Amino acid sequence: MSYQIEDKGELKTLLNIETKKSNMTRRIILDRIARNIFLISTIFALLVLGILIYKIWVDSVGWLNFKFLTSNLSIFPHKAGIWGAIVGSFLLMAIVAPVTITLGVSTAVYLEEYAIKGKLQSLIKMNISNLAGVPSVIFGLLGLTVFARLLNLGSSILAGGLTMSLLVLPIVVVASQEAIRSVPSFLRDASYAMGATKWTTIRKVVLPVALPGILTGSILALSRAIGETAPLVVLGIPTLILRIPSSIMDNFTALPIQVYYWTLDAVLTREYANLAAATIVVLMLMLAIMNSTAIIIRNKFQKRY
Template sequence: MSCEIEHKGTFNTLLNINKIKKNLTRRIMIDKIATMIFFGSTLFALLVLGILIYRIFTQSIGWLDLQFLTSTLSIFPEKAGILGAIIGSFLLMIIVAPVTIVLGVATAIYLEEYASKSKFQSFVKMNISNLAGVPSVIFGLLGLTVFGRLLNLGSSILAGGLTMSLLVLPIVVVAAQEAVRAVPGFLRDASYAMGASRWTTIRKVVLPVALPGILTGSILALSRAIGETAPLVVLGIPALILRIPTGFMDNFTALPIQIYYWTLDAVLTREYANLAAATIVALMVMLAMMNSIAIIIRNKFQKRY
């Protein structure tokens, strides 16, 4: 009887071992297949990106020069330039950057440090996170209604800047919330133990430690703002302006708008495709410069704290 039980136990053990081996083999096979699929997807995306960048740079050769960067727009492709669009994008960022960062960081600090834990706070946080996924054209309609018509700002730089600020504000708020939430609690406790007030603790302890994360979110937000087209199209920003804007109430055009309309006009005039490619390169360089400056600032604070 004992031998029978022993044989059954051995048999069950062997069955369990075989099941484990089959499960391991199946999991290893699934892992290899998933790895191949993800590697292929990444390779395909990089291939498409490489082809796109190659086409852009080859089409911009001979068109991207000093004359192109320092001339105003023209109906003649060989005389056209993007100086007005560059200045318009720069003035747009002068409005977007302070409005977005100040309001975004202030909102995040209030929600994480001052607001009491309640259903209302959870509701506000959820809606801010949802706003980050709203299509940009919706913000364009909101900007047209509120800033363009209600406040009578028209298609000015101020209206465009405030509209783009609304677009990227949720991104900055969410990133700043995560950065503030990641600050270790013992740093706050140590500050309070030294007799510091809540605002002093936030200003001297929380913000310096959270600053690298806040800057990272701000970099992503501003990069999106400078490359967005849909809100500006809805707001009625024109493509052909010969006069360079000098103030925030002037009409303007921006680099994404110019790329969009030159791409459409390339169907009729092939040279506009070259102008669009050269403008894309200029926009990429502008983005790289902005991101590099922000990354240098972020790394400086990371080393300090």
């Protein structure tokens, strides 16, 4: 330095400024490095996804047509269709949706509004959150033991629907809890001040305000359920059913099952890879329709409340 600093306080201040500048420079560099890493990761993920979608679309060209959508399954690739798998998937969701949403929302309401705060409630919440990370094949084994064998439901739509409901139930519970917890307390207080009971407050105030978050969790849960394969494989869901299911007690097959088995058969017969690709396109379109419809409903309620 060009001059002598006699005041130790001034020297200490200058050192602190230099230290802060050094820390700021280091943070800026780390921020740029992290941003570039995340950007590269995003581009790589989008690139892989784009290649995958392109490959699926190319393989499905010439196979995805009205006849493929409306024909029954067949052992001959050029005659095979997925109408039975589409019906089976919709009937499966007809079981999963009401069971999961009813039990999930009811559980969340009890834990957030009625359960006594304490260690037991915290333990239950922690276990529910942990269930969301359990591998899907474990739920398949549970469904095989309880629904297929103990209750003698076999490989019916009801057994598959209840098994899938167990799989995605923790997702709905956790999402519904977060949505209910985010409702401002002054809305509850205002309802109580008007003389409303607890259940009336929950039904008229809490649930309508929390509905967008609950719908979001339900969308994610149903989207996962319609694309899961492992639990259905464990249940022994057949891959070739020529008769279209007409009730929840009938045997069935689903779109993910067809994709799985046709992919395996593609090792011996190349045409099965084209059938699997066409089925994946149909499954992706179903997911897009489901998500779009639910997002529209969610946005409508968000504007209302």
